Amino acid sequence: MIRYSLACVGEHEFEAWFSNSEAYDKQRKKRLVECPVCGSTDVRKQIMAPSVRSSDKAVPADVAAAKMAGEIRKHIADTHDYVGDKFADEARAMYYGETVHRPVWGEVTPETAQELVEEGVPAMPLPKPFAPDPPKRKNRAN
Numbered sequence: 040m041i042r043y044s045l046a047c048v049g050e051h052e053f054e055a056w057f058s059n060s061e062a063y064d065k066q067r068k069k070r071l072v073e074c075p076v077c078g079s080t081d082v083r084k085q086i087m088a089p090s091v092r093s094s095d096k097a098v099p100a101d102v103a104a105a106k107m108a109g110e111i112r113k114h115i116a117d118t119h120d121y122v123g124d125k126f127a128d129e130a131r132a133m134y135y136g137e138t139v140h141r142p143v144w145g146e147v148t149p150e151t152a153q154e155l156v157e158e159g160v161p162a163m164p165l166p167k168p169f170a171p172d173p174p175k176r177k178n179r180a181n
């Protein structure tokens with residue numbers, strides 16, 4: 040069985056199970072795949088993005104915060120160094136005085152985030168609307 044995230048022409052999103060991708064194609068052509076909201080059979084597969092940021096699981100920001108999200112996102116991108124998956128190391132090094140404090144952002148697993156909280160390392164989860172797109176990794180020559 041394969042699960043597809045689908046969307047109809049009316050942008051209603053829904054999920055449906057098929058025995059395989061051919062079954063989906065056949066059923067779709069025969070107009071057997073129907074939007075549960077409006078009954079449209081004009082459906083397509085949604086593009087799926089891999090979930091890479093731990094903040095994907097964060098509670099969605101409320102509407103007011105969502106309005107600010109763009110500004111916050113820009114602020115973070117402009118003023119914080121992106122450290123990627125080194126975030127936990129960087130945050131700990133700063134907390135334990137091993138390195139100079141500087142604003143950084145990056146990615147951690149939910150488990151590591153919990154560890155940081157328990158250690159008292161100041162770190163803030165970044166709900167998806169606030170997380171800038173990670174910059175392309177530069178090859179820094181040393």
Ligand SMILES: [Zn+2]
Binds near residue numbers: 078079
């Ligand atoms: Zn629909």
